[in-house]
Amino acid sequence: MTRPIRVGIVAQLDDAARELCMRELTADEVVWSSGDWNPELAGCEVVFGNVPGDWLTRLTALRWLQLESIGFESYAPYVDEIRAKSIEVTNLRGLFANPVAETVLAGVLALLRGVDQVMLAASERRWATAEIRPTTDLLHARTAVVLGTGSIGAQVRRLLEAFDCTVVSYAKSSPEAELHTLAELDAALATAGIVASCLPSTPDTTRIFDAERLALLGYRTIFANVGRGTAVDEGALVSAITTGSLGGAVLDVTDREPLPEESPLWSLPRTILTQHTGGGYRDELLDKARRFVANLDLWREGRPVANAVNWEDGY
Amino acid sequence: MTRPIRVGIVAQLDDAARELCMRELTADEVVWSSGDWNPELAGCEVVFGNVPGDWLTRLTALRWLQLESIGFESYAPYVDEIRAKSIEVTNLRGLFANPVAETVLAGVLALLRGVDQVMLAASERRWATAEIRPTTDLLHARTAVVLGTGSIGAQVRRLLEAFDCTVVSYAKSSPEAELHTLAELDAALATAGIVASCLPSTPDTTRIFDAERLALLGYRTIFANVGRGTAVDEGALVSAITTGSLGGAVLDVTDREPLPEESPLWSLPRTILTQHTGGGYRDELLDKARRFVANLDLWREGRPVANAVNWEDGY
Numbered sequence: 001m002t003r004p005i006r007v008g009i010v011a012q013l014d015d016a017a018r019e020l021c022m023r024e025l026t027a028d029e030v031v032w033s034s035g036d037w038n039p040e041l042a043g044c045e046v047v048f049g050n051v052p053g054d055w056l057t058r059l060t061a062l063r064w065l066q067l068e069s070i071g072f073e074s075y076a077p078y079v080d081e082i083r084a085k086s087i088e089v090t091n092l093r094g095l096f097a098n099p100v101a102e103t104v105l106a107g108v109l110a111l112l113r114g115v116d117q118v119m120l121a122a123s124e125r126r127w128a129t130a131e132i133r134p135t136t137d138l139l140h141a142r143t144a145v146v147l148g149t150g151s152i153g154a155q156v157r158r159l160l161e162a163f164d165c166t167v168v169s170y171a172k173s174s175p176e177a178e179l180h181t182l183a184e185l186d187a188a189l190a191t192a193g194i195v196a197s198c199l200p201s202t203p204d205t206t207r208i209f210d211a212e213r214l215a216l217l218g219y220r221t222i223f224a225n226v227g228r229g230t231a232v233d234e235g236a237l238v239s240a241i242t243t244g245s246l247g248g249a250v251l252d253v254t255d256r257e258p259l260p261e262e263s264p265l266w267s268l269p270r271t272i273l274t275q276h277t278g279g280g281y282r283d284e285l286l287d288k289a290r291r292f293v294a295n296l297d298l299w300r301e302g303r304p305v306a307n308a309v310n311w312e313d314g315y
Numbered sequence: 316m317t318r319p320i321r322v323g324i325v326a327q328l329d330d331a332a333r334e335l336c337m338r339e340l341t342a343d344e345v346v347w348s349s350g351d352w353n354p355e356l357a358g359c360e361v362v363f364g365n366v367p368g369d370w371l372t373r374l375t376a377l378r379w380l381q382l383e384s385i386g387f388e389s390y391a392p393y394v395d396e397i398r399a400k401s402i403e404v405t406n407l408r409g410l411f412a413n414p415v416a417e418t419v420l421a422g423v424l425a426l427l428r429g430v431d432q433v434m435l436a437a438s439e440r441r442w443a444t445a446e447i448r449p450t451t452d453l454l455h456a457r458t459a460v461v462l463g464t465g466s467i468g469a470q471v472r473r474l475l476e477a478f479d480c481t482v483v484s485y486a487k488s489s490p491e492a493e494l495h496t497l498a499e500l501d502a503a504l505a506t507a508g509i510v511a512s513c514l515p516s517t518p519d520t521t522r523i524f525d526a527e528r529l530a531l532l533g534y535r536t537i538f539a540n541v542g543r544g545t546a547v548d549e550g551a552l553v554s555a556i557t558t559g560s561l562g563g564a565v566l567d568v569t570d571r572e573p574l575p576e577e578s579p580l581w582s583l584p585r586t587i588l589t590q591h592t593g594g595g596y597r598d599e600l601l602d603k604a605r606r607f608v609a610n611l612d613l614w615r616e617g618r619p620v621a622n623a624v625n626w627e628d629g630y
Binding site (some may be wrong): 014098099103105106107109111112113114115116118119121122127128129132133134136137138139140158159162163173205257258259261265266272273274275276277278279280281282284289 | 329351376412413414416418420421422424425427428429430433434437440442443444447449450451452453454455473474477478498563572573574581582587588589590592593594595596597599
């Protein structure tokens with residue numbers, strides 16, 4: 001019925017996700033790879049998964065690359081090559097909105113409601129109500145700044161509003177944002193009780209939270225970063241938390257991942273390090289496969305695949 | 316202008332809360348007590364704070380008791396005496412709705428998003444993303460049962476609905492509840508992803524979560540108790556968590572508080588013990604004083620004071 005194609009699958013999948021892919025492809029069509037180069041990939045016109053950028057020269061038949069992530073900054077050095085070969089690249093935009101936004105709320109509420117403190121007290125079998133209860137605080141009715149108006153930023157905003165927070169969003173050029181310039185951002189940061197960075201990694205966002213900007217945040221403010229670690233000057237963040245000028249931090253992303261054992265972030269007080277687990281959820285891998293399979297149907301029919309990445313803007 | 320009255324203040328207050336009370340009362344009117352019996356209390360027609368029940372016989376002038384809590388079950392043995400003397404008793408209904416509901420969400424999201432696991436990993440400086448991420452789960456779109464339709468139950472429900480949960484409430488006789496009988500409750504518990512008990516301590520709610528009812532909850536279900544510890548058979552809860560038949564627990568209240576050092580709850584996995592900190596927030600004591608002062612104005616004017624407790628229903 002449809003023409004046979006060769007599809008390389010290098011994405012990290014579980015059994016259910018693999019089965020779903022196999023229902024949509026014949027055994028002859030699929031080339032599996034668990035991370036090592038497989039010579040048969042060279043003949044694949046479609047690849048599902050985040051291949052190392054230096055494989056692109058060897059993927060001579062590649063016409064469409066379906067990433068298993070939202071971020072694609074690791075392919076920036078290969079943009080000219082990708083364009084020259086007219087390779088379509090699509091990402092998983094939107095897939096992580098609910099889990100990442102829930103991780104933001106989980107971390108922020110944990111710090112405000114003292115979950116970090118009660119867990120420590122429990123490990124010592126210590127009833128510490130009189131000590132912990134006066135240190136708790138409310139999310140209710142805080143002012144919040146959300147950086148980024150993508151699917152994650154939009155969902156973080158929606159959840160904060162459910163706690164009666166007054167939220168403004170920052171994005172350089174999105175009509176959904178109230179704040180478009182750094183001057184507008186800085187004015188809002190100075191009175192924010194919650195700051196959530198959901199920014200992609202681009203030249204504009206690199207170290208946007210430098211020492212100067214972090215110094216605008218208050219001693220009761222919780223700062224969350226679920227975009228990219230490059231957005232933050234980690235030394236300045238460590239210093240702000242250590243001196244108490246910043247109230248707390250929820251970090252799903254860090255400059256280096258895995259975080260090196262010697263990083264001071266590991267033992268920083270009032271800090272929840274979620275270790276890039278924010279996008280996870282029970283059906284994560286199955287939903288990634290579902291997205292790929294839906295796009296594969298479009299590809300087979302010769303129709304445009306969904307969620308093409310935007311190389312100019314970087315998101 | 317207004318007649319002088321004698322007011323005993325035994326509530327636990329901070330400086331700001333004490334100052335507020337002192338702005339509304341002359342020095343001659345106030346009798347302070349930090350928990351020990353003060354003979355001058357005998358002449359007070361008004362008392363603010365949870366006096367020990369056995370003080371009531373000595374509080375011969377008492378006509379209005381403003382509690383510093385919502386719960387008043389510790390006065391149950393003294394109801395006849397309170398009625399015989401026509402003492403008005405008011406509580407702080409509604410004051411803890413936001414903090415307690417946020418603690419429910421904090422605990423539930425911590426367990427679902429793996430905050431307990433990342434905190435443990437951080438204490439060992441261990442990057443455990445590959446291990447933790449597949450165990451995370453979403454609150455989004457779960458079914459939930461909330462027990463109790465008071466201000467706390469209502470706010471828990473509202474916040475769960477903001478995460479697109481489908482929520483039904485249980486209350487014996489409230490028109491706001493969908494479930495009124497234990498049979499209806501049990502049918503709903505069997506498919507619930509979240510169960511939040513916000514029940515007062517009454518004969519009807521004692522051990523409502525016995526072994527049989529806890530056995531209805533599923534291995535992915537999170538059970539939260541922010542009402543009273545008496546609602547739960549703790550031995551059965553420990554067993555349900557230990558065997559994995561129940562997904563996790565968030566306990567703000569326990570049968571004995573402070574929790575004894577030998578309690579197995581301290582080291583129970585997938586359990587957040589918030590140690591009765593749920594009602595806390597930065598302005599808690601000040602807001603308690605504000606509530607008292609507002610009622611005091613009514614009392615001075617001879618008008619009915621707000622939030623009289625309902626001895627019949629126990630809440």
